[in-house]
Every structure is written in structure tokens, then in C-alpha cells.
Amino acid sequence: MARRSLQASVTGIEKAKRAFKRTGWTQEDLACEVGIETRQPIWKFFTGKPIERRVFLEICFRLDLDWQEVAILPSDNTSVVEEEQHQSHIDTLLQTVRSRRYDKIHTQCGVIRLLDTAQPIELNDVYVSADVLDKTNERWLDASQLHCLHVEKLNRYSCSQAYQKRISAMQAVATSSKLMILGKPGSGKTVLLRQIAIKCNQGELLANRFPIFIRLQNFAEDANEIQNYNLLDYISQELGKIDVSAQQVETLLDSGKALILLDGLDEVPEEDKAEVQKQIRKLSEKYDKNHFIITCRIAAQQYWFEEFTDVEMADFSFSQIEAFTQKWFVNTNNSFRQEESIATQFIQKLLLPENQPIRELAKTPLLLHLICSMFQAGLDFSAKRSKVYKQALDVLLVRWDEVRGVKRDSSFYYHLPLLHKIKLLSQIAIITFEQGHYFFTQCNLLRYIKDYLRTLPNIPDDLEELQLMSEAVLRSLLAQHGILVEQAQGIYSFSHLTFQEYLTARNIVASFEPEQLNQNLIKLTIHMSKPRWREVFLLIVEMLENTDALMQSMQRYSEELMASDEKLHQFLVWVHQKSLSVEAPYKPAAIRAFYLTLDLCSKLSLARDLSLALAIDTKLASNLAPELALDLAAIRTLSLILALPDDPSCEQILALNSALPHDLALICHSKLQLLLQELKNQISTFNQDDDKLKEWWNAHGQTWVNQLKSQIIWYRNVGYQWQFNEQQKQVLQQYYAIQHLLLHCLKSSGEVSSTVRQQIEKTLLLPSSESRKLLESTKSKYLKLGLV
Known part of the structure; x- marks a missing residue:
């Protein structure tokens, strides 16, 4: 068996230094060439200290040296034999420890108790391979860069993960002997650490080591009780239970045979943190050949361990x-x-x-x-x-720490009642959401916290004291819950857009005063056409005990939006009149929605978008009623004609002929049918003669187009060129979005009265004048029946 370590002689060091100088490398470069994480072994090599045999040989190879001319070689075989015996003893001791601790590790780490489950289950029954984010190349963004990022492209706030390299967690463990695994609450740090222990225990990972799993909160509590914070003693006591002496423990640690897993640095009580961190540093420096992994919440990392590589738990794909x-x-x-x-x-x-x-x-x-x-x-x-979101917040704010017996600190924030914590977060949410800010600076965030704290009793008037209190509250918010996160240096957001939306909705409906609630709901309607407010509206509809007032306010706002412009009002009047003129087995509002989008100019993105009509009545998804199908064919034909340029080429005219409807029998009015047939005949006649086709079009094409337009309008009352200006187009887009939202809210709410539901369904997409008539008629009917 070869020696386990080698060291360079004085003459060997001189040779190595000359060879190293010729390469022009730095010690970091040489470490990279050798394939090691740090330059510490390189430094030891050049100072004549023992290093691992494999690394020594690799350094000599990279420097083009004969290792036997560099190393201190034994004068006889005695030391070699002694070393082989020593290595054999260590290997035997390692296997003994692994064997005796196998069941203990499986019991400690292989079984897990999930939140709200009646009994523990095997870890492997729920564990899936985890990934981590490489933070070594992390870059900081400023506020302007973050505000330019599109929230949907960032997976609704996962922006810290949008630009970082994602690697397998087990790969990170295998390549870094000292690892700090950071993560948000509930991101799977402890589960990953347990899985690492199990894989090592089963010989699937770092099989030449034995795992030691320590929950740092337990270590701190035990150490505090006996006033002994020595982490080495703690490990020795644990291994002493299987008859491994303290001297044998040191032998194993000196040989680098341990995988030391330290879970939950953030869970250590505040008064014990400094001492615990000191013990970790001392142990990892003294026994640096071992493999160390620490887990900690990302916002609670207050101590930097010199030789540790930081990674962050990646979100699940x-x-x-x-x-x-x-x-x-x-x-x-x-x-x-x-x-x-x-x-x-x-x-x-x-x-x-x-x-x-x-x-x-x-x-x-x-x-x-x-x-x-x-x-x-x-x-x-x-x-x-909303129930899912409420439960998620409850878990992060309270229950996750409670079930594990974690007491974070004894600060002002810790003693703040849960309701006030929720109100504080809700106030931050609605202020930032109304401003359209998904990311906010630390300065603004502290101001929001201070403003809320001033509403509480027994809060100091001194501004400096209040500032310090606000900063402490912010630190606790970040470290304890994972609801607010730091996305870049001094820039924060909610960890999920969902939380910001839910807390915004909660803030709006939380008032117990009816008058204040009504004011909040009336104010809310101005946001109806903004897509980013859609989820907030749907959540509010779920939360309200009665949604009648909100639904009626939403409909009034949409009617007033169109009534404020005479041309838009007349457009809705035409939609209503046209819908009355056709026979179709659909709800009247669905027919109105059909014609609303059918006759809009093609430059509007919602032109001929039937999603609103289908949302009102799904029967439109099957074969269209004859009159609606006829109007749809007429508008499509007109669109093809109008799409031609003023001076079309022969190729464009021929393409038009191919695109026109083949089933001319659909056009039941003889004049329309004759016009279309005439065009198809003429184009077919000149199909092989481009000059004559162009001549015919220049002479008769525009006349034919004008005739077709007038006939479609005359016979079908569709095809008007409304010529809306840009502002009117914008209002139409808003109106359409509001109708979608109103309909969705109506379907989502179980708390709207049948009377209001029927009124809205009947008046949906009606012009305000017709809507008032219908409502008055309905009210008169109810009066006669004694229902009002």
C-alpha cells in the first residue's frame, strides 16, 4: 500500500519553484490544473508540508518533474510498513464506525414527518433529486435593471434564479469539500442534508467517509445546558455511544474520514450563535480534510466561513x-x-x-x-x-417554526401578534402593487415599515430609535418567513407575486366598517381594465361575503366607459340592434359578444376573437347558427378584399381568388352571390394572361370592391368601417377586458345574489341606454310581483 501523504524536500522545493516560475502560473492556476478547489495544498507543497499523495504526484506531473526527485523518501522500508499498518487500522476503524452507526443514521435521517401527517414515512418515498444554484458567479442588479425585467419572464419573481447556473445538488456535494447550502424557508435544505447522510450511509456517496448529522439547534441547547460549546466533544460523545473512544474519533478526523452535516444554522438561538459559529470555524479549520456541509436560511446568513462554497436551493422545476x-x-x-x-x-x-x-x-x-x-x-x-394562499402564508409565518420547535429571536418583531405581521405585509403589498412596483428599495421598504409601526401603541417618538426598530423588523421579516426576499443588493420583492396579489386583496376587503369597505370597492373599479389587477379582483370576489355591490360597480364602470364617447355608444347600439335581428339558439349576451368582435377593424387585437362569446355560451363552439355563419363568411370575404393594396400584382389577385369561399351557396342573397361569382369567373378567364387580368382589375376592380362592401352592409348590416381613433381603440380594448373579468368574477363568486346575477347576465354588453331601460322594466316587473 502506498504512503497516504508526501512532502517535498528542501532541494525538491527549489526545483519545483524554478519549474513553477517557468510556467508563468499563479498558485490558483496550478490548483485549477491539478483539479482541486483551493490553493491551500499548493501552498503546503511549496512550504514543505505533507499533502495528499495523489495531489503531490499531480503537481509534479503538471510541473514536468520526477516526483521521486522532489519528495522526501524513506531511508528504509520501516516507515512504509508503519504507514501501511496505520492506514489499515484507520480503514478498519472507519468500517467499524460505519457498520455500528448504520441503523442510527437511517433512523435519524431516513424517516421524515411531513407537516400535518399522522405518521412518519420513509424519506425516499417522497424525496426527488434536488438542484442548487451556483452563487460563485452571482451578479448584483440595480433597481433600474430589475424594473426593466418582465415579471412573467421571471416566473413571477424567481429573478434571483433567472441568471444563475443550476447544477445537481449531489454534484455540488461531490465537488466541494466545504459547502454552505442556503435557501428560503421550506426549500428542502434539511431534506437534502438528510438524503446526503442516507446516500453516504449506504455507500452511494462519499463511501470512504462516515456521516455525522447534527441539528445545530439541539447542539446549542445541549451546550448551553452544560456550558460546553465544544463541537468536537459533542461528536465524541455521540460516537462514544457505539464504543468509539475520543482518541479514535480524533484519528478518524485527522484522516479526513468524516462527512459532517450541520443543519439549521439559522435556527440557533441568538444568544448562542456567536459561540456555535466559532466552534464550526475551529472544527472545519483544524480537521480540514473532512467534508463539511452547513444549511442556513438565505436571509439569516450573518457569518462568512472562509473556505466554504455557497450554493442556494433551486426552485423545483x-x-x-x-x-x-x-x-x-x-x-x-x-x-x-x-x-x-x-x-x-x-x-x-x-x-x-x-x-x-x-x-x-x-x-x-x-x-x-x-x-x-x-x-x-x-x-x-x-x-x-384564496384558501390555498392563506394556508401557505400561515405555514410560513407561524406553523413551520412551531412544529419544529424553533424560536427565532426575542426581538420586538417576535412578540408582535400575528395579525399585526399580516397587516404590515398587507400594507406593504397594497402600496407597492398600486404603484406598479414589483421591486422596491430598502429605503422605501423601511419607510413603509415605519409608517405601520407608528400606528401601534407604545412606539417611540424618537426618529433614530424608530429607524433602528424598523431595520430590526426588516431583518426579521427576511430571515424568518421567506415572504419578502432580497432580489439584489438593497432591492426587495415578495418571494411570489401571488403573495403580493393575495395580501393586496386582503387589505382591500379587511375593513369591518361597511362604509370603508364600499369606498375601497368603488376605488378598486378604476383598475378593472389593467391585466395585472385581474388576479386581485378574482381573489376579492372569493373573500367577500356578498359581492353584489362590487359586481354592480364593475358593470356601471364598464357602461360609463363606453357611454362617455358618442361613437363608441353608437357602436354598442348597433351591436345590440344587430343581435336582435338574427335568429340563433344562444344567450342574447353571447350573440352581442359575437358581433362586438366580428365587426371591429382588423387592427384591433380582439377583432373576431370569439373567446368572450364562448365564455358566455359554449354552444357557439359547435356549428354556428346559419345567420351567424353567413355574417362571418361575409366579413372574412370583405377582409380579404380590403387587404389588397391599391395597385395589386397579378399574384395577389390570383391569391385572392384562391382564398375566396368555395361554398357560394352560403351567400344566400343573389346580388352578393353574383358579385362573388363574377370575380371568380373574371379571374379564371384571365388566369393565363397577366396583362389582361391587370387591365381588367384596373378598369373594374375598385368598382367591384365598392359594390361588394355596399351589398354586405345593405343585406347583412355588417362590414362598417368604424374608423375608430387610437383613444377609442384603447377604450374598446379596456371594455373587452372588463367584460371578460366581470364574467369570470360572476362565475367565480358564489356570494352574488340571484337577482344581481340575472341583471348582469341580461345587461352584459348592452349600451347604457338599453341597459337602463331593461333595468327599469325589470324593476317595474318586480314591483308588480311584490318582490321589491
Whole structure:
């Protein structure tokens, strides 16, 4: 067996230095060439200290040296034999420790108790391979850069993960002997650390070491009780339970045979943190050949360990969400087939567009477990999404620390009642959301906190004291919950846009005073046409005990929006009149929606978008009623004609002929049919003669186009060129978005009265004049029946 370490002789060092100088490398360059993480072994080599044999040989190879001319070689075989015996003793001791601790490690790390579950389960039954973010190349962004980023492109706030390299967690463990794993609450840090211990225990990872798993909160409590913070003694006591002496422990540590896993640095009580951190530093420096991994919440990292590499837990990818879901539903229940089917349903519903906010929360493992639990209870989570968000906040604010017995600190914030914590976050949410700010500076965030603290009793008037208190509250908010996160230096956001939306909605409906609530709802209607407020409206509809006032305010606002412009009002009048003139087995509002989008100018993005009509009446998805199909064909034909340039080429005219409807029998009016047939005949006649085709078009084309337009308008009352200006087009887009939102809110709310529901359904998309008539007529009818 070869010696386990080598060291350079005085003459060997001189040779190596001359060879090293010729390369022009730095010690960091040489370390990179050798394939080691730090330059410490390089420094030891050049100072004549013993280093690992493999590294020594590799350094000599890279410097083109004969290692036997550089190393101190034994004068006889005695030391070699002694070293072989020593190595054999260490290997035997290692295998003894691994064997005796196998069951202990499996019990300690291989079984997990999930939140709100009746019994523990095997870790492998729910664990999925995790990824981490390489933070060594992390770059800082400033506020202007973040504000330029599109929120949807950042996966609704995962911007810290948008530009960082994603690698396998096990790859990071294998390549870094000293690792600090950072992460938000519930991101899976402890589960990953336990899995590392299990894989090492089973010989699948770092098999030449034995795992020691220490929950740092327990270590701090035990050390505080006996006033001995010596981490080496703590490890020796643990191994002493399997008859391993303190001297044997030191032998193993000196030989680098331990995988030391230190969980939850952020969970250590404040009064013990300095001493615990000191012990970790001393142990990792003295026994630096061992493998060390520490976990800590990302916002609670207050201490920098010199030789440790920082990585951050990555959010779950969708494939990881699928894998976890499949395992969760199958292994946390007894009926395999049934739960496998439920897992499939879960994924199908999670993929629905309306469940995107929940899909974003599911990227956090703890919240994914919560969502799975809620889904299993009701086999759905879209009907009352606000309940999911409320439970998620409750877990992060209180329950996750409570179930693990973690006391964060004894600060002012810790003793602040839960309601005030929620109100503080809600106030920050609504201020920033109304401003359209997804990212906010530390200065502004501290100002929002100070403004809220001033509303509480017994708060100091001194501005400096209040500033310090606000800074302490911000530190606690960041470290304890993971609801607010630092996205870049001095720039913050909510960890999920979903939380900002939910807390904004909560702030609006939280008032117990009816008058204040009504004012909040009336003020809310001005945001109806803004896409980013859509989720807030839907959440508010879920939260309100009665949504009549909100629904009526929303409809009044949409009517007034169009009534303020005479041309837009007349457009709605035409839509209404046209809908009355056709016979179709659809709801009147659906017919109005059909013609609203059918006759708009093609420059509007919603032209001929039938999604609103289909949302009102799904029967439009099947074969259209004859009159609607006729008008649709007429408008499409007109659009093809109007799309031609003033002086079309022969190729464009021929292309028009191919695009015109083949089923001319659909055009039931003879004049329209004759016009279309005439065009097709003429183009066919000149199909092989470009000059004559162009001559005919120049002579008769524009006349034919004008005749067709007038006939479509005369016979079908469609095809008007409304010539809306830019402002009118913008109002139409807003009006359309509002109708979609109003309809969605109506379908989502179970708390709207049948009277108001019927009124809105009847008056949807009506001009304000017709809407008032209908409402007055309905009111008169109810009066006669004694219902009002």
C-alpha cells in the first residue's frame, strides 16, 4: 500500500519553484490544473508540508518533474510498513464506525414527518433529486435593471434564479469539500442534508467517509445546558455511544474520514450563535480534510466561513414537481391505483392557465406538500384559491417554526401578534402593487415599515430609535418567513407575486366598517381594465361575503366607459340592434359578444376573437347558427378584399381568388352571390394572361370592391368601417377586458345574489341606454310581483 501523504524536500522545493516560475502560473492556476478547489495544498507543497499523495504526484506531473526527485523518501522500508499498518487500522476503524452507526443514521435521517401527517414515512418515498444554484458567479442588479425585467419572464419573481447556473445538488456535494447550502424557508435544505447522510450511509456517496448529522439547534441547547460549546466533544460523545473512544474519533478526523452535516444554522438561538459559529470555524479549520456541509436560511446568513462554497436551493422545476407529486400521492396513502390517478388529476389541473399562481407556489417543496394535502381533501384547488394562499402564508409565518420547535429571536418583531405581521405585509403589498412596483428599495421598504409601526401603541417618538426598530423588523421579516426576499443588493420583492396579489386583496376587503369597505370597492373599479389587477379582483370576489355591490360597480364602470364617447355608444347600439335581428339558439349576451368582435377593424387585437362569446355560451363552439355563419363568411370575404393594396400584382389577385369561399351557396342573397361569382369567373378567364387580368382589375376592380362592401352592409348590416381613433381603440380594448373579468368574477363568486346575477347576465354588453331601460322594466316587473 502506498504512503497516504508526501512532502517535498528542501532541494525538491527549489526545483519545483524554478519549474513553477517557468510556467508563468499563479498558485490558483496550478490548483485549477491539478483539479482541486483551493490553493491551500499548493501552498503546503511549496512550504514543505505533507499533502495528499495523489495531489503531490499531480503537481509534479503538471510541473514536468520526477516526483521521486522532489519528495522526501524513506531511508528504509520501516516507515512504509508503519504507514501501511496505520492506514489499515484507520480503514478498519472507519468500517467499524460505519457498520455500528448504520441503523442510527437511517433512523435519524431516513424517516421524515411531513407537516400535518399522522405518521412518519420513509424519506425516499417522497424525496426527488434536488438542484442548487451556483452563487460563485452571482451578479448584483440595480433597481433600474430589475424594473426593466418582465415579471412573467421571471416566473413571477424567481429573478434571483433567472441568471444563475443550476447544477445537481449531489454534484455540488461531490465537488466541494466545504459547502454552505442556503435557501428560503421550506426549500428542502434539511431534506437534502438528510438524503446526503442516507446516500453516504449506504455507500452511494462519499463511501470512504462516515456521516455525522447534527441539528445545530439541539447542539446549542445541549451546550448551553452544560456550558460546553465544544463541537468536537459533542461528536465524541455521540460516537462514544457505539464504543468509539475520543482518541479514535480524533484519528478518524485527522484522516479526513468524516462527512459532517450541520443543519439549521439559522435556527440557533441568538444568544448562542456567536459561540456555535466559532466552534464550526475551529472544527472545519483544524480537521480540514473532512467534508463539511452547513444549511442556513438565505436571509439569516450573518457569518462568512472562509473556505466554504455557497450554493442556494433551486426552485423545483416542473419535472421535479411531477416526480414529487407522484411519490406523494402514492406513498402517503394505501391505495396505489386510486392515488396514482389522483396524482394525474392534480398535474392536469395544476397546468390549467388559471392555476398559474398556484403552480408558482408549488416550486417551493413545503408549499407543494401543502397544496397536495389540500387537493387530496377536495380534489380541486381552483374554486377557492384564496384558501390555498392563506394556508401557505400561515405555514410560513407561524406553523413551520412551531412544529419544529424553533424560536427565532426575542426581538420586538417576535412578540408582535400575528395579525399585526399580516397587516404590515398587507400594507406593504397594497402600496407597492398600486404603484406598479414589483421591486422596491430598502429605503422605501423601511419607510413603509415605519409608517405601520407608528400606528401601534407604545412606539417611540424618537426618529433614530424608530429607524433602528424598523431595520430590526426588516431583518426579521427576511430571515424568518421567506415572504419578502432580497432580489439584489438593497432591492426587495415578495418571494411570489401571488403573495403580493393575495395580501393586496386582503387589505382591500379587511375593513369591518361597511362604509370603508364600499369606498375601497368603488376605488378598486378604476383598475378593472389593467391585466395585472385581474388576479386581485378574482381573489376579492372569493373573500367577500356578498359581492353584489362590487359586481354592480364593475358593470356601471364598464357602461360609463363606453357611454362617455358618442361613437363608441353608437357602436354598442348597433351591436345590440344587430343581435336582435338574427335568429340563433344562444344567450342574447353571447350573440352581442359575437358581433362586438366580428365587426371591429382588423387592427384591433380582439377583432373576431370569439373567446368572450364562448365564455358566455359554449354552444357557439359547435356549428354556428346559419345567420351567424353567413355574417362571418361575409366579413372574412370583405377582409380579404380590403387587404389588397391599391395597385395589386397579378399574384395577389390570383391569391385572392384562391382564398375566396368555395361554398357560394352560403351567400344566400343573389346580388352578393353574383358579385362573388363574377370575380371568380373574371379571374379564371384571365388566369393565363397577366396583362389582361391587370387591365381588367384596373378598369373594374375598385368598382367591384365598392359594390361588394355596399351589398354586405345593405343585406347583412355588417362590414362598417368604424374608423375608430387610437383613444377609442384603447377604450374598446379596456371594455373587452372588463367584460371578460366581470364574467369570470360572476362565475367565480358564489356570494352574488340571484337577482344581481340575472341583471348582469341580461345587461352584459348592452349600451347604457338599453341597459337602463331593461333595468327599469325589470324593476317595474318586480314591483308588480311584490318582490321589491
